[in-house]
Amino acid sequence: MITILVIIGLLIVVYFLFTSFYPSFGGDVSKERKITYQKSQQYKDGKFNNTLPVPKDLSFSETLSLAYKFFTTKVPNGRPNKDIKAHKIDSASVANYNKDTRLIWYGHSSFLLQIDKKNILLDPMLGKVAAPHPLLGGNRFNKDFPLPLEKLTHIDAVLFSHxxxxxxxxxxxxxxKDKTKHFYVPLGVGAHLEAWGVPTNKITELDWWQDITLESLTFVCTPAQHFSGRKLNNNQSTLWSSWVIQSKEDNIYFSGDSGYAPHFKEIGEKYGPFDIALMECGQYNQMWADIHMTPEETAQAGLDVKAKKIMPIHWAGFKLALHDWTDPITRVKAKANELNLEVITPEIGEEILVKNNSNTYLDWWTKF
Structure with missing residues (x-):
């Protein structure tokens, strides 16, 4: 018994040392910041909350059981059978782009948006694993990207969802960080950026329903039903969101991560219709149904926000759930067809013109 207690004690010490000094865990929200967050309707009892009482707080045994199931369950076709190849784009064509608004998908939920002569990144995550350390997660499905970030000469804005x-x-x-003019994030997320060397004056934190302008563009921080945290002792310390991006000509919705809930209809009523909605579709399971949508719910959410077309995201990047990696795209297409909702399915790196009404995308995932 003494030996077991010593081992447990050492593991706890190692954990706190690891999370305190390894930089990828990010920063902690200060007491001063927490005081200002009390003005938010989402901030109660020292943490951020969803409008509905979710997600359910798991007990320690439930957490261990969930982790054990995730790491031991073999999922047939859980990953592509080979590396997903990305379409390459020329750095000069990006630097000099001055045409209709377009999106370039980097896989999972990451995009380059070129709009009104500006380069905007949405949830740019180009890491090898979705974890604080390479040994703690599986490799992403695509090794290469349409255009390495090193070749992107300037970034006008970066938007993060959580x-x-x-x-x-x-x-x-x-x-x-050095080539980005400004970062726009939900409340609290700025603490991580500051810990990684981003100057405070280059960060704007927003609460739900707050908006801000960047010259001809408007960004609206809108609700999502999700949660936050990068280590065990800071869950719900930062807010999560979706985003509305508007120009004089275009109206774009980016869902971030979210379970299906009434906020989609509310966003649609306030800011729709949208030319395109980038909708979370993947990494779902009945055990966490309140924080991630099933593909059928993704299609319905597309109707709720009044999208002219949707693009499923949050799939084809990482294995973060127990479903077949093509299950999201197969099911969402079937449900969208039933609802008479257009779905576009571009390959990673393929140009997406926001106002393009033709849908010539192929079922590319069948090659992998």
């Missing part, structure tokens, strides 16, 4: 590892990545921030 602080989870598959959306906010330490190594990626190091690559972009």
């Amino acid at each position: 602080d989870h590892y598959d959306h906010l990545d330490y190594e990626t921030i190091l690559k972009i």
Whole structure:
């Protein structure tokens, strides 16, 4: 018994040393910041909350059981049978782009958005694993990217939806922080960026329903039903969100991560219709149904926000659930067809013109 207690004690010490000094865990929200967050309707009892009483707080035994099931369950076709190849784009064509608004998918939930002569990144996560250390996660499905961030000469804005590892990545921030003019994040997420060397004056934190302008563009921080945290002792310390991105000509919705809930209809009523909605579709399971949508719910959410077309995201990047890696795209297409909702399925790196009404994308995932 003494030996077991000593081992447990050592593990606890190692954990706190690891999370305190390894930089990828990010920063901690200060007491001063917490005081200002009390003005937010989402901030109660020292943490951020969803409008509905979710997610359910798991007990220690439930957490261990969930972790054991995830790491021991063999999933048939859980990963592509080979590396997903990305379409390459020329750095000069990006630097000199001055045409209709377009998106370039980097896989999972990451995008380059070129709009009104500006380069904007959405949840740029180009790390190898969605974890604080390479040994703690499986490799992403695509090794290469449409255009390495090193070749992206300038970034006007970066928008983050929340602080989870598959959306906010330490190594990626190091690559972009000096060439990015400004970061826009939900409340609290700025603490991580500051810990990684981003100046405070280059960060704007927003609460749900707050908006801000960047010259001709408007960014609106809108609700999502999810959660946050990068280590065991800072869960719910930062807010999560979706985003509305508007120009004079275009209206774009980026869902971030979210379970299906009434906020989609509310966003649609306030800011729709959208030319395109980038909708979370993947990494779902009945055990966490309140924080990630099933593909059928993704399609319905697309209707709720009044999207003219949707693009499923949050799939084809990492194995973070127990489903077949093509299950999300197969099911969402079937449900969207039933609902008479257009779904586009570009390959990683393939140009997506926001106002393009033709859908010529192929079922590319069948090659992998």
